[in-house]
Amino acid sequence: MKVSECGAQLVETIPIGLTYNTTIKSKSTFDALIGLVSSAKFTIDIASIYWTLQGTDVMPHPNNSSAKGTKLLNAFMDLSKYRSVKIRIASNNNIFGDNSTDLALLQGLAQIREINFNRLMGGVLHTNFVIVDNKHLYIGSANMDWRALTQIKELGIVLNDCHTLANDLSKIFQVFWYLGVENSTIPKQWPQELTTTFNASNPLLISINQTNYSVYLSSSPKPLCPFGRTNDIDAILFIIENADKFIHISVMNYYPLFLFQKNIHFWPLIDNALKSAVIDRKVNVRLLVSHTNYTRESLLIFLHSLAAFNDEKIFGATIEVKLFVVPTFTPFQASIPYARMYHDKYMVTDKTAYIGTSNWAADYFVNSAGNGFIITSKNNTSAEHNLRNDLQSIFQRDWDSSYAKYV
Template sequence: MCDKNNQKLNEMNTPLLTQYEEELKIPKKKLSLLIVVQILILICSLFSICYLLVIPFLYNKPSTEDTVCTSECRVVLVESIPTNLTYAEGAPSHVSTFNTWMNLIQSAKTKIDVASFYWTLRAHHDLNITESPSTVDGETIYKELMKAGTTRNIDIRIAYNMPSSKFPDWDVLDLVKAKAVEARSLNFSRLMNGGILHTKMLLVDDTHFYVGSANIDFRSLTEVKELGAAVYNCSCLAQDMSKIFEVYWQLGEKDADVPPIWPEDLNTNYNFTNPMPVPFNNTNARVVLSSSPPSFCPKGRVSDIDAILHVIDRAKTFIKVAVMDYLPIIPEYRRGEAEQLFWPVIDDRLRKAAIERGVEVQILGSIWNHTSPKMLPYLRSFKVINEIGENKVNVKLFRVPDDQRHIPYSRVNHNKYMVTDNAAYIGTSNWDGSYFTLTGGVGLIVNNTHSTSNDSNSLQDQLRDVFNRDWESIYAEDLSI
């Protein structure tokens, strides 16, 4: 009886249980789906965190802006004084270009980058020059580079202007043949429809560099008066300079064109809106690197002409300019389109500084066998400003004694710098319009605000003393009107 009753009870309960179980199945499915979604969200979140925090460290190069300048940053004025050019006892003197280049090359640990116009470190038959005391320093630099690239396993890259019959660049070709360097030439006729690569820069380990007027030429070491700056132990600034070199390196690729927008990794944060703070020689300096032509300037990079105008416009008491060529024109504009174009951009600003603000302006040009006959009339017209009011404007020409006539294109003051009461500018360009619109060049601009030591050894002070030494020397001739 009991079994029958139980069976009846089971039959009565079965539909109820089945219905209850069916009702329970719906939440279980929802619960399972919810768990799966939560797991997927967790996995995506972990992947995103990994991507944002880990991947950049694995694949991204360190940013220049992340490198902090240290108190070890040092800047040194560098000069080449031609043989038989002497100054009075006690006159300012600085380390030689030869010693600086040797020091930079020998200190290299991993790499050397060189940007240059042409290469003539050795005396070649095409120059009709035999070996002499004047060529020894150049030969030594060449051998040291060969040793660095072959024996010491230093990676050497050379970006230089495309060779020509006038500049065949045998040095580069022989270094490449020996597998000591990798080289790329820039074809400015193709890139800019004119101009040249006129930069003179050596960069070592993205930590030290030289920039200045000296070409990679034995004459720049012994027979031409040169001025530049060497920066040591300053990776913050050297890494910014490396971005300028990378522009040249990219343009040296086969069939390269100047891009409308440069790659982001070549941008810089450092310009006159945001100059780089650098503790040069125990002084608090603000530093900017400039480049020309403007189309070679990635985002943030100030152009060389804008840098020069910026320095001129902020001068309050004096402007001292030493440059080989000073011409307010663009000679041979775009090779055949026009004989020349009037380009008074710098000239106007200098005149404005003298006339409107009463700034004392001194221009020290160069006179030698290849001085443009157009330069002297332009400089005379500048000097005439003195006849208007009480302006303080003067022009002199520096003449290096010409006692090495057998060496062509030598015995000249090849400097390209400016110093004011506000800043120092050291460049690689002559001052005519073609150098700032068509030609590759670099500028170093240093503004010293305060010295933390009793000795005044700022770059501005040193550069001013060099200018005054040359201006007052027996080699500086007054320009007659």
């Protein structure tokens, strides 16, 4: 199916103080989200892990770096007050026990459903997307959190005038909306209107920025995939297995484990796929992973096991692994909880770009709800506006930066 011309742009949050030797033109997450909100005429649907857009949601004495979050929250409130835009929000039921009052402020201005994913699947709603007027959308790593606008490295994509794709993402939102009803259960079969024809086997053919692409959206976990929807982990494995030359991965976490169960279990699906790509197909792999004060010690064990494949003489290709550290430049930055981290969740190969919302550990794909945006250029050109090339440039900039060090 061919649709009309869409526009798209990769969007990033570069934490305050972070500088690069390479300049890449990418829109800021804040500007992208404010732009989407400002464009709304009828409806906005938002799926987000949690809401902490006000500075005091996170810490008692925030500085002006939280101002962008407050401005975004006010923009949502003004939409309903002054422009009669219908807002629906699907989120978790206060899983972090924080001091946020954001959703309370939006009560009466927006329809809000808080989902008990722990009861339903033993996990959380771990996605971030916005749909405006069923034609514009954002999907990416950034939470509805002021830190995601100024203090955390984030990556996502904004698409404009993409009616067919926005409609497909709306079907995913409807799944979450359904589960937000009190005492809801996951149906054995989802309603026919939530099925999709766009998936890894039959992607949507679409023109974006005057370049032809095939695109589809993925979801996790499997029980939340109506008929036709590609499971998120299956999409990731499919991309890895179809790469011919290279696989570059940028993620906050990488654990081939179930992290949050009573007993830790091994889950080697991605690990095995990467090693197979190197050994069987001679595909070069690079993995860029965040390292913070909150990082588990076991991360380095698993990364070293991958880095052991960095020997072209033996394997004919290599796995290279780096840790990305977002420094703190001021005492205030050091005092912000769960900030100054590399929160990206994407992969780019010689064929395909993947932008997701899940951390790369088993729980996020098996027990929690996340989504992916998968795009492949049909002619695979080196055009300036080829989104895969743009994402590769961002990866290369971060990989070559002084903030990334080999394990």
